[in-house]
Structure formats: structure tokens, C-alpha cells
Amino acid sequence: MVGAGKSKHGAGGRGSARVASPRERLQEILRILARTYPHAHCELDFSTPLELLVATILSAQCTDARVNQVTQSLFRKYRSAADFAGADPDTFEEEIRSTGFFRNKAKNIRACCQKLVRDFGGAVPRTMDELVTLPGVGRKTANILLYNAYGVPGFGVDTHVVRVTNRLGLVDTEDPEKIEAAICALLPAAEWGQATHRFIFHGRRTCHARQPDCPGCCVRAICRWPEKR
Ligand code: SF4
Numbered sequence: 001m002v003g004a005g006k007s008k009h010g011a012g013g014r015g016s017a018r019v020a021s022p023r024e025r026l027q028e029i030l031r032i033l034a035r036t037y038p039h040a041h042c043e044l045d046f047s048t049p050l051e052l053l054v055a056t057i058l059s060a061q062c063t064d065a066r067v068n069q070v071t072q073s074l075f076r077k078y079r080s081a082a083d084f085a086g087a088d089p090d091t092f093e094e095e096i097r098s099t100g101f102f103r104n105k106a107k108n109i110r111a112c113c114q115k116l117v118r119d120f121g122g123a124v125p126r127t128m129d130e131l132v133t134l135p136g137v138g139r140k141t142a143n144i145l146l147y148n149a150y151g152v153p154g155f156g157v158d159t160h161v162v163r164v165t166n167r168l169g170l171v172d173t174e175d176p177e178k179i180e181a182a183i184c185a186l187l188p189a190a191e192w193g194q195a196t197h198r199f200i201f202h203g204r205r206t207c208h209a210r211q212p213d214c215p216g217c218c219v220r221a222i223c224r225w226p227e228k229r
Contacts, residue, residue, distance in 0.1 A: 022186060023187075025170070025222070029222065032219050033198040033199070033201070033202055033218065034194075037197075037201040040197035040198045042144065042197065043064040043065075043068075044056065044059060044067060044068065044071075045068045046148075048149075049124035049145060049149035050081055050084075050113075050116075050124050051075050052149050053141070054074070054075075055067050056141045056145065057105055057108055057136045057141065058105055059099075060101065060105070062099040062100050066099060070095070073095075077095075081117050081122040082122060084110060084112075085110060087106075089110070092106045092109075092110065105136070107135075108136025109136065111135035112135045112136050112137065115134055124145065124149065126150050128154075131146070139156075139180065140156045140157055140176060141156075144156040147192070153189035153192045153193060154192055154193055154196070155183055155196050156180075157179045157180050158200060159203075160200045160202075160203025160204060160207075161176075161196065162174055163207065164199045164202050164203045165179055165199060166225075167207060167223060167224075167225035167228070168219065168224060169224030169225070170182070171183070183195065202218075212228070212229070214228045214229040215229060
């Protein structure tokens with residue numbers, strides 16, 4: 001569901017306020033979020049597509065601040081896909097242990113980089129179809145990579161985007177692929193990447209999972225969450 005506003009007098013009625021279309025409503029929300037978070041950006045530290053790929057895999061169930069602490073030394077030691085592919089499993093697990101779920105993440109990063117070496121000449125591919133063939137890479141990670149590493153339009157749906165878009169009444173589903181499709185259908189491709197950052201910034205700074213700061217929220221007036229405070 002991508003909702004429209006309710007008119008006091010009914011849509012199209014004489015003297016009624018015009019009902020905002022779903023597209024207009026989304027754009028209004030994004031305009032307000034852009035004013036509130038003008039510098040919204042990817043908060044993972046990276047200097048190459050490979051570093052962003054590794055950092056994004058590490059960021060599952062972990063804060064970006066913690067990932068940035070870990071990758072500071074990790075990226076000095078492992079500089080290429082071949083380096084990660086050949087990492088000693090036990091040593092690598094220890095190096096990323098503090099990001100949580102470290103066994104699975106270590107396995108995915110090594111397998112992912114082995115595939116990069118084997119099938120892509122050690123480079124991170126630039127298309128969704130190729131990226132999602134990599135172990136540990138789903139559409140969220142692929143979209144984040146495409147936009148932040150290559151400037152290719154992509155709308156990444158993480159846990160913050162799921163929560164914020166649902167509470168605002170922009171969608172009515174927890175399925176990330178359906179949310180991605182619904183939002184992308186309403187926005188020009190050039191805006192997908194920034195929209196991702198703005199929803200994530202709002203989710204991290206205001207619309208927290210527990211105890212969202214509704215009284216201080218910039219889009220409170222048009223938020224449709226019945227439980228908003
Ligand atoms: S009013 Fe509350 S629930 Fe709605 S977007 Fe703002 S913080 Fe989130």
C-alpha cells in the first residue's frame with residue numbers, strides 16, 4: 001500500500017483540499033528528510049568497492065561505528081580480493097569477531113572473494129545480476145554497493161528502511177523486495193540512492209525501533225503510524 005491523504009470533504013469535492021498522490025506524499029517526506037539530514041551518506045568507511053563490499057557484509061547486525069573500528073586495521077592487512085580469499089580462517093575470524101556472527105561473516109567474505117578472483121578477475125562487478133551471485137550478497141548489499149561505489153542507482157532496504165517506510169504509511173509490507181519495488185516505482189532512479197540514506201539516517205537518529213522520538217520528528221505531522229507519540 002502506498003497511501004494517499006484523506007480529504008475532510010472527500011476527494012474532488014467542492015472546496016476540498018486536493019488529495020496528495022502517493023508519489024507527491026513520498027516526495028514531500030523526502031524533501032523534509034533532505035532538509036533535516038542534508039549530509040546523509042553511507043557511514044561505513046571505505047576507499048574501494050572491495051572495501052565497501054567487505055564492510056557491508058560485516059555490518060549485518062552490527063553498528064557502522066564498530067565495523068569502522070574493525071576495518072581500520074583489516075584494510076591495511078588485506079588489500080585485494082586475493083588477500084581475503086587466502087586469509088587464514090581462524091585468524092580472520094578473530095580479526096572480525098567483535099562484529100558478531102563472525103564465523104558466518106568470515107565464511108561469506110572468504111567465499112565471496114574467492115569467487116571474485118575466480119570469476120571476475122578480482123574486481124567487484126557493477127551489475128545487480130552479477131553482485132547477487134556472490135556469497136553473502138543480497139539485493140540490499142548490492143544496491144548499497146552500486147550506488148556508493150559506482151554511482152549506479154540503487155535503493156537498499158535495510159531494517160531501518162523497512163521500519164520507517166512502514167510507519168510513515170508509504171508501504172504496508174515487511175518484504176524488502178516489495179518495499180524496494182514500491183519506492184522505486186514512485187521515484188526517479190537518480191533519487192534512489194539518496195532516498196536510502198535519508199530513510200536510514202531518520203531511522204538511526206529519530207525513528208528508533210524502540211522509543212522513536214515522535215515529539216521531535218520532522219515528519220510527525222504526516223506520519224501515519226497509529227502508535228506515534
Ligand atoms: S512520528 Fe514517530 S513513528 Fe512517525 S516517522 Fe516520526 S519518529 Fe517515526
